[in-house]
Amino acid sequence: MTDTLIQGRTGPWEIVLGLEVHAQVASRAKLFSGAAVGFGAGPNAQVSTVDAGFPGMLPVLNRFCVEQAVKTGLGLNAQIHRTSRFDRKNYFYPDLPQGYQISQLYHPIVGEGALEVERDDGSTFTVGIERLHLEQDAGKSIHDMDPHSTYVDLNRSGTALMEIVSRPDMRSAEDAAAYVRTLRTLLRALGTCDGDMEKGNLRADVNVSVRRPGEGLGTRCEIKNVNSFRFIMQAIEYEARRQVEILEDGGKITQETRLFDPGRGETRSMRSKEEAHDYRYFPDPDLLPLVLEEAWIEEIRASLPELPAARRRRFAEQYGLTAYDAGVLTAEDERAAYFERAAGGRNAKLVANWTVNDLLGRLSAEDRGIAESPIPPETLGELVGLIEEGTISSKIAKTVFEKLWAGEGSAREVVEREGLVQVSDTGALEAAVDKLIAANPDKAEAVKSKPQAIGWFVGQVMKETGGKANPAVVNALLRARLGID
Amino acid sequence: MAVDAETVRRVARLARIAEPEARLDPLAREISGILGWIEQLNEVDVEGVEPMATAVHATQPLREDVVADGGDPARVLGNAPRSDDGFFVVPKVVE
Numbered sequence: 001m002t003d004t005l006i007q008g009r010t011g012p013w014e015i016v017l018g019l020e021v022h023a024q025v026a027s028r029a030k031l032f033s034g035a036a037v038g039f040g041a042g043p044n045a046q047v048s049t050v051d052a053g054f055p056g057m058l059p060v061l062n063r064f065c066v067e068q069a070v071k072t073g074l075g076l077n078a079q080i081h082r083t084s085r086f087d088r089k090n091y092f093y094p095d096l097p098q099g100y101q102i103s104q105l106y107h108p109i110v111g112e113g114a115l116e117v118e119r120d121d122g123s124t125f126t127v128g129i130e131r132l133h134l135e136q137d138a139g140k141s142i143h144d145m146d147p148h149s150t151y152v153d154l155n156r157s158g159t160a161l162m163e164i165v166s167r168p169d170m171r172s173a174e175d176a177a178a179y180v181r182t183l184r185t186l187l188r189a190l191g192t193c194d195g196d197m198e199k200g201n202l203r204a205d206v207n208v209s210v211r212r213p214g215e216g217l218g219t220r221c222e223i224k225n226v227n228s229f230r231f232i233m234q235a236i237e238y239e240a241r242r243q244v245e246i247l248e249d250g251g252k253i254t255q256e257t258r259l260f261d262p263g264r265g266e267t268r269s270m271r272s273k274e275e276a277h278d279y280r281y282f283p284d285p286d287l288l289p290l291v292l293e294e295a296w297i298e299e300i301r302a303s304l305p306e307l308p309a310a311r312r313r314r315f316a317e318q319y320g321l322t323a324y325d326a327g328v329l330t331a332e333d334e335r336a337a338y339f340e341r342a343a344g345g346r347n348a349k350l351v352a353n354w355t356v357n358d359l360l361g362r363l364s365a366e367d368r369g370i371a372e373s374p375i376p377p378e379t380l381g382e383l384v385g386l387i388e389e390g391t392i393s394s395k396i397a398k399t400v401f402e403k404l405w406a407g408e409g410s411a412r413e414v415v416e417r418e419g420l421v422q423v424s425d426t427g428a429l430e431a432a433v434d435k436l437i438a439a440n441p442d443k444a445e446a447v448k449s450k451p452q453a454i455g456w457f458v459g460q461v462m463k464e465t466g467g468k469a470n471p472a473v474v475n476a477l478l479r480a481r482l483g484i485d
Numbered sequence: 486m487a488v489d490a491e492t493v494r495r496v497a498r499l500a501r502i503a504e505p506e507a508r509l510d511p512l513a514r515e516i517s518g519i520l521g522w523i524e525q526l527n528e529v530d531v532e533g534v535e536p537m538a539t540a541v542h543a544t545q546p547l548r549e550d551v552v553a554d555g556g557d558p559a560r561v562l563g564n565a566p567r568s569d570d571g572f573f574v575v576p577k578v579v580e
Contacts, residue, residue, distance in 0.1 A: 027550050034548065035555030043571035044561055048554035052561045064550030092501055094575045142572070143579065151572035154561070278499055288545040 004172035008244045013210045015240045017176045018168035022161045023193040024201040025065045031160035032059030039199050043153040051158035053097030065160040068192040069109050069134050070300050075190050076129050078113025086287040089279045094152050095139035105281045108133035116309050117182045122323025127179050128167030137161050173236040177229045185308045185331050203227040208239045219253040223260050235260040239267045319348035328356050334370050341377035346384050375404045383411040395467050396420050424470040432464050433477045451484045487517045
């Protein structure tokens with residue numbers, strides 16, 4: 001792991017990272033009220049008197065949200081606590097009308113677990129999960145609608161969040177991003193959170209500290225609410241460098257909360273939060289302890305879908321895919337389903353190549369997901385089938401792919417209509433090969449001492465036949481005619 | 486447990502209660518008295534007793550995930566001293 005160290009003026013430093021990910025539960029209603037959860041509604045249109053903190057209103061816990069927390073806990077191989085409790089975290093802010101956030105500090109619903117994370121190169125590492133707890137989200141303050149006032153929209157107030165706290169197990173910005181990516185894939189596969197970072201439905205607080213390799217943990221700073229993979233990496237890189245510079249100048253790191261400014265690519269102190277750090281947590285007297293029946297937990301366990309890590313391993317083993325392809329194809333449920341439908345009975349590695357390189361490449365260039373693919377999986381499978389049986393070459397297949405993308409029919413229809421069937425007929429190809437050798441006696445002579453020059457001849461025959469010649473047949477013919485073994 | 490004027494000042498600030506300087510010492514004495522009285526409970530032997538969060542012997546009731554509330558901004562804004570265009574309006578708080 002030496003490549004992840006920061007080289008300072010006075011020697012190397014190691015970055016230590018722990019993340020708190022806030023994942024919005026994919027519920028219809030809020031954690032403690034019957035108001036709707038959703039994006040884009042008019043201001044305060046999704047607010048009940050509970051969410052607005054009216055006096056005397058009592059919270060009633062949403063069963064579905066509890067189930068999603070348990071499901072996520074099981075997906076993280078974590079301990080599910082049969083008894084958990086809710087606490088009040090007290091602070092004043094206009095978008096927190098209750099004057100406290102209901103959270104689970106002392107007795108979270110989910111305890112220790114672990115997540116196996118895969119890097120792009122296929123290597124893996126494990127991130128320890130410290131806990132997962134349920135809590136309420138706050139509302140939204142808007143500071144730019146009026147020069148003297150703050151406008152408050154409570155639509156988000158009371159929305160259920162799962163806070164997933166990792167151990168400080170990551171050592172580079174890339175690994176932190178890989179962790180969030182893997183966690184997001186898991187949440188989406190479980191269906192417990194939609195993972196939409198643009199809408200703020202998944203966001204991370206990043207704890208950053210640095211130390212000399214082998215030494216104890218340094219003082220950490222917490223960067224709040226970072227909501228994209230790119231910003232997570234930028235914030236970490238900047239913050240780690242800032243800390244190294246302070247320490248190398250003989251200074252000390254002050255434990256504090258910082259904000260990442262994407263415009264400037266830097267973190268800065270949120271001094272206003274300093275004083276509020278005394279949250280005076282205490283058990284919420286409005287809520288009884290949450291006791292889970294073992295039977296319910298088992299029922300939830302039985303409903304778990306195949307998880308991304310298991311699916312990735314299965315794809316690698318069953319289909320012989322590379323770690324990279326298996327990772328890409330299992331990153332989303334829809335991708336995995338698409339691939340499996342296209343690969344049925346075909347050369348799976350070839351199907352994986354076409355799915356990852358051609359189809360996903362093309363889709364992402366147009367900012368579309370695989371669900372919006374103009375080419376159905378059966379059609380892509382058919383295309384690969386035509387390559388496998390030698391009806392078309394890989395090169396012609398690219399042309400066919402373009403026509404399939406444009407919606408011009410099935411693979412076989414396109415090939416027949418456009419006359420793209422590969423020429424494997426020896427007679428026709430022999431004539432072309434003979435003509436070519438006769439016209440280029442010097443090159444034919446040269447190939448005998450330099451066999452790799454045969455490529456030029458193959459290229460010429462392909463050109464002659466408009467790319468339709470079967471390259472394997474052409475190669476064999478040329479070798480025979482030119483006297484190469 | 487004794488509480489001093491400085492602690493009272495901090496607690497009052499956290500609770501957003503304005504206490505004049507002259508009230509801090511008398512309040513510290515009063516609060517210390519209350520805490521001392523409550524501290525008598527420490528004499529009870531609670532060895533092996535599960536900490537209690539509530540006196541109610543019932544399990545947590547759960548609601549179904551159904552939208553059955555909200556959708557009435559005028560109602561939640563009804564008591565607000567100021568509102569505009571569906572928003573609560575409060576004095577500027579700058580982050």
